[in-house]
Amino acid sequence: NIASPGVFILGKIVINGGKRLFGSVCIHGAKNAVLPVMAASLMNEGVTVIRGCPDIADVRAMCGILNHLHCKTDFKKGCLVIDTSMAEYEEIKAEDTKQLRASSVLMGPVLTRFGKVRLAYPGGCSIGSRPLDIHLHALKCLGASWSVSEDFIEMETTGLHPSEITLRFPSVGATENALMAAAAQCGTTVLYNAAKEPEIESLCAYLEKCGAVITGAGTECIRVRGKGVLQSAEFFAKPDRIVAGTYMAAVAACGGSVYLQGVTPSLCRGFLDVFTGMGMDIRMEGEAMLVQMYHRPVNLHKICTGAYPDFPTDMQSMVLSVASVGEGTLILKEQIFENRFKTVPWLKKMGADITLSGDSVLVKGVETLKGSEVYGEDLRGTAALITAGLAAQETTVIHDADYILRGYMDLCENLKGLGAEIEWENS
Numbered sequence: 478n479i480a481s482p483g484v485f486i487l488g489k490i491v492i493n494g495g496k497r498l499f500g501s502v503c504i505h506g507a508k509n510a511v512l513p514v515m516a517a518s519l520m521n522e523g524v525t526v527i528r529g530c531p532d533i534a535d536v537r538a539m540c541g542i543l544n545h546l547h548c549k550t551d552f553k554k555g556c557l558v559i560d561t562s563m564a565e566y567e568e569i570k571a572e573d574t575k576q577l578r579a580s581s582v583l584m585g586p587v588l589t590r591f592g593k594v595r596l597a598y599p600g601g602c603s604i605g606s607r608p609l610d611i612h613l614h615a616l617k618c619l620g621a622s623w624s625v626s627e628d629f630i631e632m633e634t635t636g637l638h639p640s641e642i643t644l645r646f647p648s649v650g651a652t653e654n655a656l657m658a659a660a661a662q663c664g665t666t667v668l669y670n671a672a673k674e675p676e677i678e679s680l681c682a683y684l685e686k687c688g689a690v691i692t693g694a695g696t697e698c699i700r701v702r703g704k705g706v707l708q709s710a711e712f713f714a715k716p717d718r719i720v721a722g723t724y725m726a727a728v729a730a731c732g733g734s735v736y737l738q739g740v741t742p743s744l745c746r747g748f749l750d751v752f753t754g755m756g757m758d759i760r761m762e763g764e765a766m767l768v769q770m771y772h773r774p775v776n777l778h779k780i781c782t783g784a785y786p787d788f789p790t791d792m793q794s795m796v797l798s799v800a801s802v803g804e805g806t807l808i809l810k811e812q813i814f815e816n817r818f819k820t821v822p823w824l825k826k827m828g829a830d831i832t833l834s835g836d837s838v839l840v841k842g843v844e845t846l847k848g849s850e851v852y853g854e855d856l857r858g859t860a861a862l863i864t865a866g867l868a869a870q871e872t873t874v875i876h877d878a879d880y881i882l883r884g885y886m887d888l889c890e891n892l893k894g895l896g897a898e899i900e901w902e903n904s
Contacts, residue, residue, distance in 0.1 A: 596631075609650075619662070
């Protein structure tokens with residue numbers, strides 16, 4: 478269901494719920510690890526090979542942007558080859574950045590390669606304000622000047638240089654921009670209050686293959702000793718932890734037994750304890766993590782989202798769906814984005830007992846949800862509605878379901894393989 482770069486297929490998902498899930502599913506490569514590596518490929522002026530790359534709309538959109546910058550991309554069977562040797566500066570079109578929030582990570586690489594960048598404000602999912610001031614501060618410390626207007630961000634430099642950078646918040650995107658720009662400068666940059674997500678460690682591993690020397694990846698203080706000229710490199714994408722968490726949420730809500738191939742407990746840090754606390758049995762068997770649930774989930778008292786390694790905001794919507802059919806009550810507090818409860822009205826339409834108050838919701842679990850017609854409004858919210866639809870009685874129709882194509886590969890087919898009655902229908 479993926480179209481050419483920058484094109485989304487409109488569709489709806491139809492689910493006949495109430496089926497337990499059994500079987501095995503292979504978790505594809507991490508979107509949030511692949512996209513910054515695609516952006517960073519601009520700086521090595523050679524060839525980057527990404528293996529385990531998911532064929533999803535966000536990757537296709539980033540390919541479109543790189544093609545616009547005269548890079549060559551070849552994407553076949555999970556292997557993406559990017560040749561940036563002939564890259565030329567072009568203003569990145571607003572229609573491209575509006576589709577892709579991760580386009581913000583192009584600021585550092587484009588500025589490094591060409592000395593300037595003009596970028597329309599990134600789009601993606603409308604889940605609240607995601608200010609870019611932290612990105613701008615980091616790049617200013619490295620020698621960039623910038624100006625902003627109502628629609629565009631413009632940056633330029635006569636030459637970047639190493640620096641010490643302190644982020645006011647451990648922003649993943651700002652950390653990535655700072656790391657990428659620093660890796661291409663001769664000398665040492667020190668980044669304080671850096672993001673610690675596994676995707677940051679993946680980017681650092683790629684930049685080291687390109688020639689940079691990096692210490693402290695996965696901690697709040699990262700040191701980057703750049704070489705000035707980066708070399709071609711190969712990158713292997715680890716499984717997507719949020720995709721793994723999505724399948725875990727589906728099993729938690731529906732019941733069943735599913736092997737998540739290639740996934741380890743350490744990959745699911747931050748939300749694994751939430752599912753075990755709700756009663757899920759989780760253990761490693763060979764190269765897979767087995768997740769089992771044969772009773773109604775038990776709601777925890779309170780969960781708060783936070784920066785890694787705390788409970789991830791990307792899992793909040795799915796856990797909200799699980800809690801809707803759990804025993805007892807749950808208070809879920811959102812501390813990252815202020816507009817991430819768009820699924821609440823749709824879950825309530827399906828029979829969930831949820832009270833929204835500011836940045837928190839109170840969920841009183843009900844025994845079952847009922848199928849209904851609902852609408853996707855963002856990537857993870859649509860995944861949450863799929864989770865709810867799988868657990869509900871009768872038929873759920875999710876309109877505007879194309880959001881799911883941004884971050885999930887073959888989700889409907891994989892769930893069908895686990896026993897779900899689910900179909901994608903083009904609009």
